[in-house]
Amino acid sequence: AQSVTQLDSHVSVSEGTPVLLRCNYSSSYSPSLFWYVQHPNKGLQLLLKYTSAATLVKGINGFEAEFKKSETSFHLTKPSAHMSDAAEYFCVVSAATSGTYKYIFGTGTRLKVLA
């Protein structure tokens, strides 16, 4: 079985400061991990994904995440927040090796960026 825990439901940062959104996962199989962003009244947009290649994954808009198997974590970071980063972020686990292609979503982290 797979599960994902987003450790913070809300995160506030000042514009220009680093962003850290935390995600821990559980999987009985080799997981694939994703981060998606959801802006109000818009669809989910893929930020980045990990599928057992490089453990440091770079995504769009300056975001990156590091897969740490020993810590079962996949935290999302960005060096400098921009006002447009304010949105809901979802960590997702999936495991095609288990025979299913469905996504398991975390409960989301709402990022607020202060001017």
Place this chain on the structure above:
Amino acid sequence: DTGVSQDPRHKITKRGQNVTFRCDPISEHNRLYWYRQTLGQGPEFLTYFQNEAQLEKSRLLSDRFSAERPKGSFSTLEIQRTEQGDSAMYLCASSLEMFLAGVQDTQYFGPGTRLTVL
């Protein structure tokens, strides 16, 4: 690339009525997924199709829910005898099978259909 589209974007209905939603995936994608998202929660998996075959259904998909993908292209999700608890955002996603065993493909999401049951 027109992306995944869903229709309608919003639906308000009275309890007990039937509703149907449509999803048009990215044209070459052979997998199609339905998820439900309630306020303050992450999306939850409902069902998925590979071409026209419905391969997996969640326990969330009660017998009032039915999904079809008759020609392996667009899909419909019908809810019969709607209840207030059905109020949610219904999301559709599509992906292209990687044809490699155990490799997870990337799902692309539509804007969703927001259902309100009065």
